Amino acid sequence: MVRADRQGAHRVQFERNRRKILRTQNVCGICGKPVDVSLKPGNPMSPVVDHIIPIDKGGHPSDINNLQLAHWCCNRQKSDKIFKNQTEPKVLGNRNLPQSRNWAQF
Ligand SMILES: [Zn+2]
Numbered sequence: 001m002v003r004a005d006r007q008g009a010h011r012v013q014f015e016r017n018r019r020k021i022l023r024t025q026n027v028c029g030i031c032g033k034p035v036d037v038s039l040k041p042g043n044p045m046s047p048v049v050d051h052i053i054p055i056d057k058g059g060h061p062s063d064i065n066n067l068q069l070a071h072w073c074c075n076r077q078k079s080d081k082i083f084k085n086q087t088e089p090k091v092l093g094n095r096n097l098p099q100s101r102n103w104a105q106f
Contacts, residue, residue: 013062018049021069029068030078037069044073054079 028035029050039046050070053059060066070078 010062014049014067017062017064017067020064021049021067022047025069027069028071028074030070030074033071035069035071041072044071044076046072048072048075050075050078
């Protein structure tokens with residue numbers, strides 16, 4: 001699956017909004033602490049532009065209202081949490097099936 005913000009119009013708009021956020025914001029939207037926008041990528045405290053509502057949760061890929069400044073490490077923790085929630089084991093097997101059926105309701 002191709003992510004909507006990785007292609008075409010959304011990509012262009014995202015880039016534009018990303019630069020705007022880096023220019024106009026200086027506080028992490030996740031932890032609320034200042035972000036040093038001069039830090040280089042690779043530094044855990046370096047700036048990233050985070051989707052407030054993740055795209056795969058129905059968030060807009062490039063709308064500035066769904067984007068915020070964040071530390072790389074905060075963004076990483078946030079997506080880890082979402083990732084963990086998604087991978088909770090949901091084993092559907094014989095054990096999960098009802099053990100008995102109330103035939104009286106038929
Ligand atoms: Zn932060």
